[in-house]
Structure formats: structure tokens, C-alpha cells
Amino acid sequence: MTAEWYVVLSALLFAVGAMGILLRRSPIVILLCLELMLNAGNLALVAFSRMVGNEQGQIFALVVMVVAACEVVVGLGLIVAIFRRKLPLDVDELRELRG
Amino acid sequence: MTATSWAWLVLLFPLLGSIVVSLGFRAIPARVAGAIGVLSIGLAFACAIGALLNLLGEDAGARHHASSLWDYASAAGLDIELGIFVDQLSAFMMLVVTGVSTLIHLYSFGYMKSDEGYHRFFSYLNFFVFSMLLLVLAGNFVLLIVGWAFVGFASYALISFWYRRKTATKAGMKAFVINVVGDIGLVLAAFLIFRELGSFDYGVVFAKAPHVFERGEWSVTAICLLLMVGAFAKSAQIPFHTWLPDAMEGPTPVSSLIHAATMVTAGVYLIARTHVLFYLAPTAADIAAFVGLATLLIAGTIAIAMTDLKRAIAYSTMSQIGYMIMGVSIGAYSAGLFHLMTHACFKALLFMAAGSFISAMANIQDIDRMSGFWKAMRFTSVLFVIGGLALAAFPLTSGFFSKDSILSFASTRGGIYEWMSIGGYVGAFLTAIYTFRLIFRVLPGKPCKEAQELIDTGHLYHGPPVNPATGEEEDADVGFPGPTHHIAEQSWPMAVAMAGLGFGALFAGLIQVPGVDNVLFGFLDPAFADSPLSAIEPTVSHEWTGLGIGAVVSVIGIALTWLIWVARPQLPALFRERLRPVYLLCLDKWYFDEAIDLLVTRPALAIGRFANSAFERLVVDGLVSGTADTVRGAGGLVRLVQSGFVRSYALLLLAGFAGLALYFLLSAS
């Protein structure tokens, strides 16, 4: 399979993840969709790395994984903190920062 | 000590006196404050004499010095220094101002004795003398304007000295507003001078002007017309004169110092100082001369109808200054200044004597109620007559020689100026009439009740304090005149001052008798040597002819007045009936106040009201509030984006990215 397939697949996964962020209201699900987008990016990186012929893309993807991990950690910590304060776990209800 | 060092001292002493008295008014007792006031001006006079002696020790051609303390502004082509200019003209003015001021301060020492605002009076009076000296000593137009403005302020402060009197404060404001109109003219003239000649300094301006301007060019004519506006407002010439009679609301020493001897002569000084420019603008000079002539005659006619003693003398001042303005405008510089000096003496003396009479009348100023003071107050009456003789140019008094020096120059110059000479003699006739009308009303006859009380008891008549103009009741606390009044017979400072001025009024003219001596003109003429007009010199025989005519006019005027007011007392009433329109015209001051009210005040008020209601409300508020509302509205619209919904933010983000990608795809294809 040529790289095009992989990259188009990655674009599709990215779009699905984006739609999920826009449509879902639970913070956990939004974070999950964020993971989808990050993984789509990883897929594209690895595909390009294979096409170029060196592993630099894979290193990039590894670092992206690290970042995703950190982000999940902090995000889930936030969700736990919100839950502890008995606030509704609904992104539309948490809108104090409005003009 | 150089002349300029003496001049700086002359400036310093009155300023110090003013500051010391004003700052120490709680600590310094009243008499000491008065003494400080008198002493500071006395020292200034001594220093002025020092400057004069210094100048006399030099060559006639080299008697001009400039000196500056520091650079005031030096940027963008401006180079203004805090500088003075001492030459014959400024030395002369210094002497006149400080000399007469010393005597008037001495007079005030006695006259204002029981007034609650004694300290304030001397502080203001000293500040006025400082400002006037600053004006005459200024070496550039900027400092001249500073002195001009200060003098205007001092005049305002002193006119409304009895500040709880409504009429006084109104008069002060009127004087100040009209003075400011003059200031505008002066400042605009200074701007034009700077624009055309590039400097404010007298030396530079007067040296460059003949080379930059053609004779009769519009720019120098405009400058001179604007200077004239300033001069006329300050010197109470028509049409800017309406403030001077109202200014009589101030205490009598103020009237005698500011509105007779010094401030009102500032216009004359200005024209004399800028004579180089006036020579280059003959049209403007002629207009000035005609205005002087008109004022001379009109003020003379009004003075004949006035019944308020001080206002009558005020119109006389206006008329005499008309002589001076006419003189310096046609080129009789030294003659005009000669008349300035003698006028300062006899007019100040007349005011002082008037003050003494008014004190005896418990502040009533109406001559209809005064009579018989010759028996009651001999000293004041004698000096009043001396002043009157000098004013009416009776032979051999100072006014006789000074007035005729102007008129003989006018007739020597010939042509149209011959008419000015004739007008001047008509004016002299009027002067004799109105002066001796006052004398013959107040002095002879059966003593009025106030005079009778003075003769019987030796004490002054004591009436309830009232406003002499409106008759409303007052008290004697601060802001109104003090409870006791002082006359020259009972107050030695007043008597000494009046005697000094009386001496000047009688004998000051003897320094310039045609053909006999030439002290004054010999001193002053070199200052005006750069004007071709100073080459016109009347011959001695011409002068004596003029003096003869003047003597005849004066004596006939006095005799006529005696006839009408003493010998046939029923005549004045008869004239009033027969010539009623003329009488009313004079009594109502030729309707100048009404004209200014109609032409200037009412339109200005209407414009103000319109501006406030319509323009301010619609345009200015509209613009300002409109801008604010627009911004607020726009902000409100923009704020709608900040909904607080994360998902809508995400939508905007992704949609924006999609749009951008679309743009790049399209542009790459």
C-alpha cells in the first residue's frame, strides 16, 4: 500500500476525532476524541517516516505519545477535581469564563 | 553702578514691598505696612534718580542700554530674554511713575487709615507700581505684554478693592474685560512683529523695521492698528473708554495713581516707544491722532454735564490723554511726554483734593450736594484751584506750557494737522469750562451741611455708610470703606503729598519754556532721533504765538464759567432746558455704553446661549457620547462571541482552520 492510503486514513481519523469534540459534552469523551486526533497524527508521521526512509518520523511520533500521556494525566486530574467539587461534568455547564 | 543696575533695583523695591506686606499681613501692624509701602516706592524713586544721573553722565547719543537677567525662552527661532531697556524714554517714565507714586502712597498712608483692608491695599498698590515699571522698562515685547497684563490685573484688583460693593466688582470686571480686548490687540501685534521681523527685542525690531517694511505697507499698518487697539483700551480712548468712569468705584488714591497718572498713560508710552513703526505706517498714525482728537472733544463735552465729582475728573483724564495720544501720533513725542508728566502732577492732585472733599462729605460724590468748601477746607480748596488752573492751562502753570507744546507742533507740521491744533484749542476751551465749573460749584457759596459741621465743630460729618452711586446701605467692615474718613487738613501725609504735587503742577512747566530753556526736550529728543518727524521744530515765535492763543482761550473759558455758574446761577438751568437734546447726549455719555451693549454684549451672550444649548448639546455632546456609544455597541457585538461554551470555541477554531486550508488549496491549484 502506498503512503497515500495511510495518510488519507489518518485524515479521516482526524476528522472523526474533530467531530467528536464538537458534538460530545462529557469531558472524558472529549479527551478520548483528543486521543483519536493525536493518534491520527502519529499514523501520518510514521507513514511519512517509512516513505522518507529514516526513523526520524518515528521519534517524532514517540515524543507525541509522551505529550499525549502528560496531557491525559493533567486532563483526567482536572476531571477528578471537577467531580470532587460536585460540579456537573458537562462542558456546556462549565461556562464561567464568558464575556 | 550702571544705569541698568539702578533700573533693576527700581524694579526690585516695589516687588519686595508688595511681597513683604502681603505675606506679613497678620504680623505687621497697619501703620508699619503702610510705611513699608511708601518706603519701597521712595527707594525706587531714589534708584530712578540714580539711573538718571548715570544716563546724564553719558553722551547724548549713547544713552541707551539693555540688560537681561536670564534667557526666558530660547527655542525654535524664539530668543526671549528677561531683559530691560534703559534709555531716555524709559528713564523719564520711571521717574514720573515712581515720583508720583511715592506721593500717592504717602497720601494713601493717611487716606486709607481706618480701612480694614489696609495691608491688602498697599500690597496691591506696590504690585501695581512694579507692574507699571516692568512695562516701561521692558526691553522686548514679551516682557512688555507681561507688564501690560500685570497692570491690568492690578487695576482690576484695586478697582474692586471694596469687594463687597456690587458696583465696584462689576466695574472691576468691566475694566478687566475691556483691557483684555486691548491685550488681544497687543499680543496679535507682537505676533505679527515676530513674523515679519523675527525677534521680539526692541533693539532688533526697531533697527530692522525701516529696512524690512516699505512706508505705508499693509503689514506694518496692521501691526500699528493692533498696537493702537491695545493702547486705546489701556488709555481709555474712544471706543474702548467706557471702563474708566466706572473705575472711579475704586478708592481715590487708586483713581489718582492708576487712572490719572500712570496706567492710562501706558498707551501713550507704547506709541512713543514704537514710534519707528508708526512712522512707517502713516495711515495708522493719522487714525490714532484723530481718535485722540475725537476723544479729547467728546470727553470734554461729557465732563461738562457730569455731576459726580470723580467721574467728571475721569472724563477730564480721558480728554487730556487724547491730547497726549494725538501728540505722540503726529510726531510730537517729547511734547506728548511733557504733557504726560505735567498731567500726572495736576491730575493726581485734583483727585487727591477730590478725595479730601469726598471724605468731608462722608463718601458722597455728588457735586449737587457740595458747596461752600472754600470756607471749610481752605488748604484742600487752594490745592484744588491750583490743580484746576494747571488743567485749564492758565498762563505760566505747567499745563499751560505742556499743552501748547503739542498744539504748536501740530500747527507747525501743517496740512491736516492744523485742524488738530484748532481742535486742541477748542478742547482747551472746554477744559477750562468743565474744570472751573467743578471749582465754582464746590468751593464758593453757602456751605452745605457737611461743610457747616466742619466749620462749626472741626469734626467731620458722620453719615451712615452708603454706596454713593446707588445709595444702598453698607457697613464699615472689610470689603467696604472704613468707618472714619480723613481730610488733608487733619492728616499730614495727605497734606504733604498734595503740597508736593501742587508744587509740581505750578512749576514743572518751567523746565521747558520756549526760548528760555530746553531741559526736557534736550534730554528726550535723542531717543526719537531716528524718526524724521522729530526734525520738525516749531520756531520760538510760533511757540509763543501758540502760548498766547492758549492763554486767551483759557482766561476766556474761566471767565465764561464764572459768569455762568457764579454771576448768573440761573443760566445753567436755562441752558439745560433750551439745549435739552445736547444736554442729554452729554449726560448719557454719548450713548457709548448702550452702543457697546447692543453691538457687542448682546450678540456675545446670544452666541453663548446658542452654543450652550444647540452646539454643545448636539455637536459636541453628540460627537463625544456618540463615539462612546459606538464603541460600546461594537464591544457589545464582539462580546457575543465570548459565550463561555468550549464547544463553540472549538467549532470556530476548526472552522477557521478549514477555511484557511481551503484558501491555501485554492491558491495552490
Place this chain on the structure above:
Amino acid sequence: MEAVLFFLAAIGALGGAIGVVAMRNPFYGVLSLVVHLFSLAVLFLLLTAAFLAAAQVVVYAGAIVVLYVFVAAYVGGDAESAWEPIPGQRFLAPLVGIALFVELAIAVLASSLRALGTDGPDVAAGFGDPAAIGTLLLEKFLIPFEASSILLLLAAVGAVVLASRKRVADDR
């Protein structure tokens, strides 16, 4: 053979993704994500990125998903209400998604990068091996490696701060 595997893995990935988006219960969403991640690991293997595939399984499907499971179990998840407070969101979101996909696809397919249309160069046997990755990490990409470690430290500290009970008790 490769094509078959590719399509299977692609369908798995896509299915998992749609499952994450569509499942009401977040717990089911997490499980969907696991399917997605495994499919992605297969795709990585197909692209001769062996180490990355292993890392994907161990880190992502192993650690991160476990985190999600913990939090989802702790927090629970209510059904989301049907009413949409933001006007137009339900309509615009799919639109934006589709637009994004189309544009990205066009950008890829119509690009002038010729390598995309090929199978790629012949690579040596150790391409994508842990040894190769390790060498790169410690030689050429040492600084990003160190930076990522610092980032992990920060994240750990942040998590402790966010979730500490004592602070919550003080705030009450």
C-alpha cells in the same frame, strides 16, 4: 497480504474511532478506544515501525487507557441531555468535520510529493528496531528526549497537585 491486513486494521481503527464518538456511555467509549489503538499498532507494524507498535500497545493501550478506565469508573457518566444549548452546533459540526477531511484528502492526493505515490525505499532489516530508535534518541535527538522527561515530571507534579485531597478539604 499486506493490503488485506491494511484494510482490516483500517476498518478496526475507523470502527473504534466512530465507537468513541458515538457511544453514550464513556466506559464503552474507552473500550472502543482500545480497539482503535490496537488497530493502529497493527498499522504501525505494517509500516515497519516495530518499536513504535510495541510502545503504542504498552503506553497507550496499557497505561493511558488504564488511567481512563480508573477515572471513568470513579466519575461515572450520565447520559447527556438531548437539548443542544449552542444553536447550530449539531448541524455545523459534521459539516466542519467533512470539510476538514475533504480538504486534507485533497491536499494529500493532489500534492506534488511524488514519494506519496510509491511504496517507499527499500529499508534495511533493522529499520524501526528498538536499537535504531534508541541510538537516535540518545544521539541525534537527545535534547527532545530530555525535554520529554522534564515534561513527564511536570505532568506528574501537576497531577498530584490537582488531585490531592487535603487541598480540597482546605478549600471547603
